[in-house]
Amino acid sequence: MEALTALLSDLPLWGRLLAFAGMAVAAHGLVLAIRVMANLVIAVRTERKHAKLRSVTSMAASALIFTIYFVIVGFILHELGVSLTAYLASASVIGLAIGFGSQGVVQDVVNGVTFIFSDLLDIGDLVEISGQTGIVKAISMRFVELENALGASVFIPNRTITNVINYPRGYIRCIVDVTLTGDPAERDTAEETATTLMHGFYEQFPGIFLSRPSNVGRTRLSSGREFVRIKFRIWPGRAQPIETIYREEVVAAFVGKDCDYKSWMVAVSFEVEDRPEAVRPRLNIVWPGGN
Template sequence: MRPLLPQSHVVLRIIVILAIAGGVHLLVRLVRRLGQRVMASRVSTTFSKARTVTSLSVSIVVFAMYFIAVGLVLKEFGISLTAYLASASIIGLAVGFGSQGLVQDVVTGLTVIFSDLCDVGDMVEIAGQTGIVQKVGIRFTVLTNFMGAEVFIPNRTITNVVRYERGYVRAIADINLLGDSVKVKQIEDRVRSIVEATYEQFPGILITPPTIEGRFKTSSGKEFLRVKFRIWPGQGGPLEGGFKREVVESLKEIDSSYSDWMVVLTYEVEKKPVSLPGTSKHSIKLKQ
């Protein structure tokens, strides 16, 4: 019969196991805290790719630390690290065949990062969900939508990625100006008050306060007032419904001939400024 281990030896192993668990827990917290500081740093803010790679690196390091910690704990129970690594390889291979979705998540996540499809901080549309990328992990890509909710998207479901370079969609409302200068001034005042009320009513979908760009005239002589909104992608309903209807009804009080077709709402994705070779560090703005 195998002799029992001395009581002092058992106590020592328990202390070692607790020390390993506590040490790994502290190291994991330290790594995550360090990752958050790196992602919030000036360099990471300037280069969005750094934030994405940092997010993925933290996930990989944390996984590796837990994996090693389990091996060290098992060693205290008399299981060799060689046997642990061999069994982990065999189990991993079996799980890989049985869980192809997990493998697809990892491969797709790496593809998303290193193919520049999207970075942390980008406004994107993925798998039917629109939001700002908060994290690209080993298994999930995490978005924050316009309601502030976190959306976890399995990487294997990412087939198409729509990236909004400026982080919004630009909605442009062109409002026809009719009548003499007095009526035109009344129309501008009405539109201005409706625009302000719209921003107060729908702050969740309007990323920045709307701006009134001023009066414009076409080559045919038609004059209109242009209003610019910057909104969350796919959230133009309140403008197409409430804003446009309110403008038309309000302007009919000034001129009864006013009709729906006199308020035109269009959408476009505003591109980022580009820097050309030989120019200064300041960007050259594209068409506004």
Template sequence: MFDFLYLHLDTLERLALVAIVVAGAHLAVRMVRGASERLMARSLDRSYSKARTVNSLATSILVFCLYFGALGWGLSELGVPLTAYFASASIIGLAVAFGSQGIVQDVMTGLTVLLSGQFDVGDMVQIGDQAGIVQKIGMRFTVLQNAMGAQVIIPNRSIGNVTNYPRGYVRIAADVTLPAAPERAAEAEAVTRAVTASVSEQFAGIFRAPSEFVGRFTTSSGRTYFRVKFRIWPGRGGPVETAFKQELMQALKKIDPDYADWMVSVTYEVEKPLPPTRKGRR
């Protein structure tokens, strides 16, 4: 009878120890995730983007290892040989791999993205029809934050063509041809500034940075124009192409009824251009 009680108490002790270890592993996982989130929340510059990307993927791997190790140790304490545990895990892993090839593709694509440096955490990218800032690169999913502040969760296997915006925005240049008369030119410039401010307030959600009044330029043919630069989210240039241009044209035609549509151009810039000869800046 005493032997039975001893064995019973020994089993209870083992169960209690297993429960403590499993609870400790869960607490360690929460601490790891908390530390990772604090690191990701820090406003680091682009020189740390690779470290943040590695941190994101390493966290997922570490969490898996903690749970896997705690479960294996707990089973060994209950009398299950580790060889049987690893063999079972291998068999289950193969079965899952054959039955869930998408998961394997997610993991392999995530590793490929990390090692090839296609993009890092903090980059502005467009994956398919989704554009946003990379928040996390995990073992299975990549998370973007789009222009509306929503999180877009993309399975890694869906990552195909990727457009990376190194500056973090798309740049639009609006060139407004100025009348030859100095008074009308000054009035046209003032109107352009006012319309730019109005559109920036009305469509604040599409802009990544404040609008910039670059100044006046003169072409080789003698035409003078005033340039405004917008920095916007990818794919959100519609208001600049339509609302800004239409409102500006109406205001400019009040100054000069002969003002033509071609005299206001809206173009997307890929690289920083070399500006023509500057006539002056106001």
């Protein structure tokens, strides 16, 4: 370090200025190279923690680059006769002025850091933020990016986020229990009818589903009532077609074969399903039918 200082002191003014500028550019290039390498390493990993590290790496690199240029500018001004004390005081005043003039940006950054270093949000989570529902694709210093049910990217400024609804299972589980009546053969036919209508409903309304619906199988209660359970994994807030159209189709099909069949025999409910914490939702996932 002393040798470098002595070498710089022997250079003319223009030489020292060029040396400082060269060190800044070299340091900037080194930081960018480290960030690129880190992103390449992170890109090959699929774990959620590595996806979050992209935002942390970007933030750290930006802060480091700013610090490098701030210090180098101070050295250059010192060589030109400007006091470092005056430089730091001026920078503080300018920083305060910029901070007051861009409070929204500052709030975005503060909230972004909070989201990154907390478990409130994570990449791959199904969430509802500011009236927007989607899967979290990125968390940056300014925005949270969601991908909604239509495949569109939604960018929500961090400062506008006041509450977050997080669906830890990655979907809403909608259950339709269809009561079976008649003899065993008629019950088999009724189950096939409910399953056929299920597949047709999925083809008609694919936009409400996060995965294909499935026939879980039959259940017999102690009272003797038997029903077949149809399971849907859907986007939040999109259950109305199931509660109306699918239910009415099933009731109409069964009433046509059994005039005593009642609408209450097709029940729609919502349940929480146990699921390993390590498994997170992704678009276009096909879930096993029996789980």
